[in-house]
Amino acid sequence: MTTANDAPLGGRGYWRSLEELAQSEEFRRQLENEFPGGVDTPIGGVSRRRFLQVMAASAAMAGLAGCRWPQEKIVPFARRPEGYEPGETRLFATTRELGGIGFPLLATSYDGRPIKIDGNPDHPQSLGAASALMQASVLDLWNVDRSRSVLRRERGQEIRATWDDFAAFAGEHFATLAGGGGRGLAFLSGATGSPSRARLRREAQARFPEARWFEHEPVAADAAREGSRRAMGRAYRDVPDLERARIIADFDADLLQAHPAAIRNARMFARGRRPERHGMNRLYVFEPGVSQTGTVADHRLPVARTQVVTALAALAAEIFLGGRVPVPAGAGFAAGDLAGWRGQGPRPDVIAALADDLVAHRGEGLVAVGARQPAAAHHLAIVLNAALANTGRSVAYLPVEEPAARLPELLRELATGSITTLVILDGNPVATAPADLDVAAAFARAGVTIHLADQVDATSRCCTWHLPRAHFLETWSDAVAADGSVLSGQPLIEPLFGSRSDLELLALLLGDPAPRGHDLVRATFHQLTGGSGQAPQNNPRFEERWRRFLHDGFLADAPPPETPPLAGGALDLGPGPAPAAGDLELIIAPDSRLHDGRFADNAWLQELPDFATKVVWDNVAALSPATAAALDLRHGDLVELEFCGRRQLMPAYVLPGHAPHAVTITLGYGRRDCGRVGREVGHDAYALRPSDAPHGGPGLAVRKTGRTYPLSCTQDHHAIDPRGYQEREQRVGSLVREAELEHYLADPEFVDHLGIHHPPLVSLWTEKEYTGHKWGMSIDLGVCTGCNACAVACQAENNIPVVGKVEVGRSREMHWLRIDRYFQGDPEQPTIAAQPVACAHCELAPCESVCPVAATVHTEEGLNAMVYNRCVGTRYCANNCPFKVRRFNFFNNLDALTELDKMRLNPEVTARSRGVMEKCTYCVQRIQKAKIKAKNARRPLRDGDIVPACAQTCPTEAIVFGDLNDPASRVSQARADKRSYDLLAYLNIKPRTSYLARIRNPHPALAASPDQATGHGTGA
């Protein structure tokens, strides 16, 4: 390629090519073309040169004083920076926001490349754990389909532009707007708690006093704000403390998964769930779908979404009308108002027991209500918590911003023509707006629309400017965590594609021609810590505080949550209990993986099985077996849903434990406007979502189309025959062993009676003695919620490939760690169990003896090691593995990796080629690393030095790893527990991973009869 953009050398008439000499037409075209051929080719990722530049810059910064320092020059290393060790991973605290809540994260950088995200162990909202979504978000950084350039749209034409073009345009345009006081200017963004954003917004309001601000968040908690406003006079968010709560009543709140503080909730819930140490808390869940919280509940009642409030009102009636607890002052209602609700709702016996429990545990209970429940439910829950003296003990409240105006108001304003310039700071409102709002047409009415987005999505396509948005690992930011503490977000890498953050864009619009995210966040920090104006440049004390903020990832002194008094707003429960068995109800929920669709282009999440359905690469219309039978539907039938006059096709999924008379669909699928991973995957639920009923409601019609739709599930791949169903039912009791608390206390050795009865197990040979380390793992099924965090952690740590819907449909998913989910009992109200299964590193491993080439062998420490370069791929080991945890590379999965994808591979773990078997290694790379570290420090390994990826991120600390030869290690203690059992022990395989049986703690009045209390399994 001729270097067409170089300036000619002086006046001496040197020519660079024959074409230039000839001044051919082609050469002149090339000179004029700003983007010569190949520059805009998206395939193949960044060029090697660009990557090396970025990497060198990042590495240079990484070398400075523990946290990355902003340096805008790109220079290669002439000398290695002090303290920087090539090949050594470095950790940086950072944060990402989701729905206005910041999550404290810890990002791992390898030679300047962010490769993994974990929770920030120092922050109380994480304690080292991170959700599946947060962990998977590192993959978005390396997505090839990210937007790579500024785009300008003129008369339907998309024109490539640069940030300089935009800055030139904005400088002029916004100066004009500022001259008019900001009249005609509007900003639209998702929910955010970022202090820097708030500061810049204040500055923007100063410059554009007449500008309007709107918020669009597809999954919002408006009702909770409204409920708290009625109950306590202003908008609050509840901050539960599950460590103190002994009786937890979860009304569709999904405290352990969907709640903003879910990670901490899960940890604290689990701490109150160890029968040996702390006694047991008790969890009641009323919910329409099957949530992870419902899975671990002691009493789970499937009720339609609109019936949850009936159950809550019935509970309140039971408590207040029983006379044991008076209605507190300022409740906004009298006890008598609830008379019509007493005994209503499903299972009055459970509600009576719950009322009993809550009253008996005053100050140690918690009533939580989910975001999609009406304001009255939130109001009532706040009153109940106050009446039961829980407020201030097991729950407190954090004031939140009053919500800005919403999308419908923006559209009304646009329709009147009063808005001429619209700035969309994030989100994709065209794709995620309710179906009755024609956002694209409305946006077209504004003369100038500016959209900052990470991909050229549906919204970008109808805006005049598309600006590439930086990934959170590329920018400086801040956020507020669920407990109100301020989090710092720092980049680990220069923006790969010259993208910028929302903060930088706002600063640009405010007249800063070269905004620097670092300075913006630093200035906010300065103000947060009591300063004013710009942050000082040469103040060592401030500098230390600022660096500590970045290093820790948060400001330590978070404002404590409040216990505001009741304000006496009227309780509006509506006319009375709605009839339970009315017509069919539609429930529109965020997806457990794609949330509102923003993760649609994330292959890890697309291939992550939904906890309840185990479906990947699709969303479904979930409905209970009885409802399906009434509608004559089977698993995989394609149905047409009609709601509020709109229709959408969806595959039916018969989900045991789903509420009757209801169908749940999830958002985020069926996108046509994202990258190639998520494009046209699943069906778009927004097409059914009305703006006046964002969570759905009654009035759903379901029609069979007569067609079926192929669903790929990682479990129960096909509809099961009666005999197989019966066998599964029989076996589950011995695989997932559980008992009720009373039974356990009476018979602590109950687990031993649940396995298969077998003669004494003997070996023909003298077994090997493990005298050094003896690694083992224990998984506590009592607290495993099946949240999938471990599965994503494993995928990220171990370079596990994604194989796609078709391959999963052929049972070829590659996850080393899977979460088995079993239903048991009545299909309408089953008990649900989750069981993470990975290689158990059997001491007498059946896989090892059958491998003809000795590619899988035992190490001296008892790991069942897989020697990839020795494996020829007979698959005999997988056949002989009773847990079926071995994964075979049927195709060359490395072929699917783009150059960008290769950047995020963990260099500590071999990437496996075609024809090779792979499986869990107990994170052998981490074991080795810890051993080397201990050796260098001349000290023995300590328990806890080695933490496999799954154990590191488990929110409930269900997974424990350590040395079985160390009697003091946590894993040895777990193994010594009476609840400990081995899976398939009768095969004499001596697995190193053992399980702790699950203990349920039902209300004594509701406990099952003794022979029902444990499933007496006959399986293995």
Next chain:
Amino acid sequence: MNRATIAAEIDNTAYDPARPTELVLGGETFTSVTDKICGIVEKPRPPRAWYIAITVTGGLTAVLLAAVFHLITTGIGIWGVNSTVGWGWAIVNFVFWVGIGHAGTLISAILFLLRQKWRTSINRFAEAMTIFAVICAGLFPAIHVGRIWLAYWLFPLPNYQGMWPNFRSPLLWDVFAVGTYATVSVLFWYTGMVPDLAALRDRATTRWRQIVYGVFAIGWRGSHRHWHRFEKAYLILAGLATPLVLSVHSVVSFDFAVSNLPGWHTTIFPPYFVAGAVFSGFAMVGTLLVPARQWFGLKNFVTLHHLDNMNKIVLATGSMVGFAYATEFFIAWYSGNPNETFAFVNRAFGPYAWAYWIMVTCNVVSPQLFWFKRIRRSLPAMWIIYIFVNIGMWFERFVITVTSLSRDFLPSSWAYYRPTIFDVLTFAGSVGLFLTLVLLFVRYLPMVAMAEVKTVMPAASVHGGPAHPVGDYHGDIPHGAAPALGQEVRP
């Protein structure tokens, strides 16, 4: 096969202890035997049907090559196997073909040692078929591994890594068992063929025939010393081959029996597999021999008596297989192991019940028809039953391999296996390869062991009459027999 030819069959199946059954009919003489058998090979052009047949089978072989090429360049993923069912059609085909390869050695070695003279007419054909089946069988384990280019690591070759294979693995035992079996089978087949190759050499009228048959006849001149050494060698090879008949399929069954999978982990497998192998091998010999004797005019050599005997063996081994099926079920229940019980209940009534009942119908029910003498002697009936048995034995291996894997210990990983088009094409291609080799064999090599057949003819008897049993190579071969052969060489 029309009614006229059936009517023309001479029934020599009647058993009269006073008078040995005539094993060669139609008043054949030594000369006419040589003329007839060599004549097939010496015709300047094979019949048109041969060309049509080899075009079809050659085409299928090409399909096999294409499918294997695609497999090697793309990966095992083109087949239907998955994480739960790690072995599919490839292993099913392997066991199927190895099983078929059992009839040859059984007929050659065991029947030879047991002095069953009727074997002489069919042993050459059966041995050839054995070798071709073992070739097809050997193909599948080689191509079913993930990294085909490293399959040689299964052999204990000295190497720079200092790595030996894992001698505890049944797959390694397979390598030795099948390798030994293939070697001994080829040696046995070739050794027995040397006198006949010499006859072809001596009758050859073209230069290249003289050279090719001459090279393979390794200087056979029919001297007494040659005959003496030939007989000793043949006897020793028969002795070597006999245990192999039992060992090969026992070892193949260890692939399953040594694992811990319910449905695989059963001690009955070795005898059950051997019986099944003989069963399927005889069925395949019959499948090919019934039309071959018709088309190549071998009715005087492969008589109804021979076929009747084969059918009796099919009946016997079929019943053994049926008994094994019943025993498996009994033990599954009697063991009290719920996983084991379910594995068998699932076979018969689970998602693969269709395959199970095809297997039972073909393997257990259909050979029972051979209790009827009329069916044992009806060429169309026996041929149909042979086909049934071939199908049934393929399904037996499918049922064992796939149903056991598809539902093992943890119900969470249960999966259903479906073959892909490439599974089907590879199997069809292996049938094509097998038939191509058979067609080349009938065209270029003597398909009846002339030297051996002559020993059971009346003319071979010292007393010149059929009343005296002769020709079992134990010192009672007439001195005139060998020179008689020698005389034919220059007409």
